[in-house]
Amino acid sequence: MGMIKVLSNYAPEPLVKALRKFGIIMHKAQADLISLLRLSYDYDIIYSIKSLSTIDRSLLKSLFMRRNKDHVVIYGLHMPMTLDNKVRPTHVMYDVLNPTQPVIASLRGFWIHTLNLRDYRMALNMGLRALYMPLGTDTNIFKCSLEKPNEFTVIYASRPAWHKGTDILVNVIIPFLLKKIKNIRIVITDSNYDYMAWIYEKLKGIPNITLYPHLPLNEYAKVLSEAHVLLFPTRYESYGLVVLDAMATGVIPVSFKVRGFIEDVLMRTEFRDYVVNYPDVHGFLVKVMRLYELYNNHVDKYEKLTIKACNLARLFSWDNVAGKWAYELNFILNK
Structure with a gap:
């Protein structure tokens, strides 16, 4: 068999580079599912990412579309099929509506890619054609560092949002740490200033807190590596890539137990000692x-x-992760 060609709207550069070693060429296209299917003449596999909890209109439209070619199509769930911690009425609705979309994709003949083992098992139990392929970290950027500042430094590096636990960070964690630790530095950063605006206005000017509304990836990795602890008070995840990136730079995560890297990997190692069940904020602070x-x-x-x-x-x-991706892509192509 020759080179396998993949057209994808999710194609991190290090993954693309690593897959070439396995005879897989992945091309990135800024397009939705419908557009990918229309552009797909010369490709063996189409990969379309779903990363938002809203209804995927492109998926629904694909039900009524004649495909140009009998491709292998992967519907990538970069979001949880159900929520780890349900505290609002809308969360129950999420758990009902969200799994229906991979079911629709499966009826269309698509494979379902999950980022965590809990969703993978759920998809299999639903009779879906499921794949489990974890995400990876770019160790050329996120480099291990033992050089830490004298100030004990904690970092919050998630998008400010309710499901990321930003309210817990601002209202409980930060006030507690500022009171208990005199020589502390609290760093808050995200790649999107629009998300950072409200938290920037609330916390700016407070001593011992450093806010970075936007950092290029290399600078972000450096700031990450200078922390001692990653604060990860998230309520639900599909994978939790920031934890993996942080650990690659030598930062220890303190987290609630959620699906993805935390549940699938950390809970099987000694780092489970720094994971607590939601909503045990007291236990979270004890770990820090x-x-x-x-x-x-x-x-x-x-x-x-x-x-x-x-x-x-x-x-x-x-x-390393590309090997798992290559195995699964070859498997479904020859299924």
Whole structure:
């Protein structure tokens, strides 16, 4: 068989580069599912990402579209099929409506790509043709570093949003840490200033807090590597890539237990000691303080933990993860 050609609206550069070693050429197209299908004459596989909880109109339209070619189509769920922690009435509706979209995609003959094992098992139990392929980190950018500032530094690097736990961060975590730790530096960053605007207005000018409304990827990786702890008070996830990126730079995550990298990987390692069940905010803060005390009183043990974080993350570099992607893509093409 010759080179496998994939047309995708999700194609991180390190994944594209790594897949070439396995005889797979992935081309990126800024297009929705309908447009991908129309552009697909010369491709073996079409990959379309779903990353929003809204109804995928493009998927619905595809039901009435004659396809140009009998392609293998993958519908990539970059969002959870159901929510880890339901606290609003709309969350129950989400759990009813969201799984119907992969069902529709499956009826169209598409494969369903899940980013976590819980969704993968759920898709299989629903009788869907499911794939599990985790995301990876770019270790050429997110490099392991043992060099930490003297100030104990914690970082929040998620998009400010309710489901990311930003309200917990601002109203509980930050006030507690500022009161308990004198030599603390709290860093908050995201790649999108529009999302950062409200939190910037609320926290600007407070001593010990540094806000970066927007950072290029290389600078973001450097800022990430200078932290001791990643604050990850998210309520639900599909994967949690920021945790993997942070660990690749030698940062220890403190998190609620959610599906994805936390549940599938960290809970099987000693890093589960820094994961608590939602909504145990007190337990979350206890874990942060434990790492603070470890760094201050046993820096050698903290550095060993940092090295273990780097080594674990390296297993999920795009170079390594691409092998799993290549296996699955070859499998479904020959199914």
